[in-house]
Amino acid sequence: MMLSWRLRRAGHRGNKKRLGDNLDMEITIPTHFRCPISLDLMKDPVTLHTGITYDRENIEKWIEAGNETCPVTNQVLRTFDQIPNHSIRKMIQAWCVENRCYGIERISTPRIPVTRYEVSEICSRIVVATQRVDEKKCQELVVKIKNWGKESERNRRCIVENGAGCVLAASFESFASVSMEKHVDLLGEILTILTWVFPLGEEGQSKLGSTISLICIAWFLKSGDLSARQSAVLVLKELLSLDQRHVKAAAKIEDIVEELVKLIKEPICPSATKASLTSLYYMLSASVTSSEKMITRFVELGLVLLLLEILVDGEKDICEKAMGVLEGICDSKQGREVAYSNALIVPVLVKKILRVSDLVTEFSVSILWKLCKNDNRKEGGVVVEALQLGTFQKLLVLLQVGCGDRTKERATELLKLLNLYRDKLDCGDLSTDFKYLKRPF
Incomplete structure (x- = not known):
């Protein structure tokens, strides 16, 4: 069985001289270069213990869907380990290069995904570095996790599923309690990662929802650069969505409300504005007594006028959140x-x-x-x-x-x-x- 790519005139103007008028010719992809699941050219070929090679993304989706057999042989998978097939990958890359004049791009060499063992090991090392108050070593490890997360969504899932969020929240609280100014770079890096590692688990929530952690988040909202302020408000929003006790604790922290309103008054990006509005909405819904005090602060800070300004021209998501806050105020x-x-x-x-x-x-x-x-x-x-x-x-x-x-x-x-x-x-x-x-x- 063969699969063909038909070249079309649009997007291949640079090949006119080489191809002449035959711009509708077909390029045949060798069968063993195609994933048995999607029938597309494999970008990251991996082999199961059954001997069949698949594209990593497709076989991972197959396994995550609850399937426990090899799609081709129907054998029960004794292990879900996926071994990178470098030989096939190099052959595919060579084939792409040979056919580049037909508009076929060379697939990049994929990075090997992080494993749960690597995540567990680096988390253990962060715990030790935190206990020793070794900022340099801890920051080195935190940056490694950050870089893993940038590589792929799969890496992020692996990091989250193996408890990195709880470890990072504990490290954040520990270094914040020592000195925010002294450890500002490390704390900022941890905040950046915390934006995508929720949920944290009960222990992680407790560490990040502690008074010292909330004071540190408020400090970043007030004193951090634009990136740090954005990370701080995104983390705060996620934390407040988890439990009412975090909402009540945050409401007691001086400057949090003022800085959230300031992010609405002087927006730095749409995601920060949405997170600020959502956080204010959670604070309004804490309790009747606390919401009355909160509304008084909102009114004094001119929030009603800001909300109306947003509602005149705001996009759908921001309008919905601004309306929710305004309803609570009323x-x-x-x-x-x-x-x-x-x-x-x-x-x-x-x-x-x-x-x-x-x-x-x-x-x-x-x-x-x-x-x-x-x-x-x-x-x-x-x-x-x-x-x-x-x-x-x-x-x-x-x-x-x-x-x-x-x-x-x-x-x-x-x-x-x-x-x-x-x-x-x-x-x-x-x-x-x-x-x-x-x-x-």
Whole structure:
């Protein structure tokens, strides 16, 4: 059985002189160069104990899917070890070079994936170096893990599965307790790796969620370079998502909230902005008592205005997170008072209904419901403004197209509130704009 590659005119202009007009000729790939699973040219050929050679990526997917037999021979695999087949790989590379004039690129020599034994060994050495407070040796080992992770997603999985996260979290806490300034380079390297080694396990969470570790993360948020600040906020977001106790502990650390808001006010990259918003959302959901205090801090830092600015132009993911934080803020009287004083909030909320995503629509309806239900100002206040901006029509459409039970309930209540003023006003249509409004920032 043969497999052919058909050369097409596009992308092979440099070969016109050599090929002449025969640009539709076919190049035949030798059968033994193809993976038996995908039938594609192998890039990293490995051989199982059954003697059959496969492309490493394909056979790993086969094994990870729960299969315990060789795909070709159907023999039960006594071991899942994969031995690199250097002979076949060199033959494939030579064939690619011979056919480079036809647009075939030479496959690169693959790096041998890291093994669980190598990960376990290096983790043991990090533990020893940490106990001795040997920063130089520890950093050397940490950088090695970092480089392994850069090589492939498979390496990252192997590192995570073999407990590196817990070891690194313990090392982070230990060196942070000695001196953050003195060990800043090592701590920064560990933070970079911690962004992709979650979950850490119970012990790892305990180490990274300790007071000294959180103080160190806050220190990086405030004093680190752009890369370190990004790593710090990504790690913090992952940690807060694991357990409410980490949220409560982080809320007590001075500067964390201020620095998260600062990352929103002065963004360094979209991922850092999303992580900051998510972290603030977790902090709002900690408890009724702590969230009231948290909202007070948010209001004092001008977060409501920042969220509205994000909502005007933000992309989908950022809008969803900003809406979630804004909804939490509007749970408190103080948060609603700030919202009432901002001329942009109702137009923005109405504009986002049925425009960005189902989640944004749910948050928009929920915030409007909270604002309208609790507005005791004369002449309707928010209710009248929402009605003039076409909210009544949008809610009717929303109920027709369908939504969640809670959103349906709140939309129905909103319609009842709006209906009290509907006959007295000349309502706007769905295309109502808010270009005439001046932003308060």
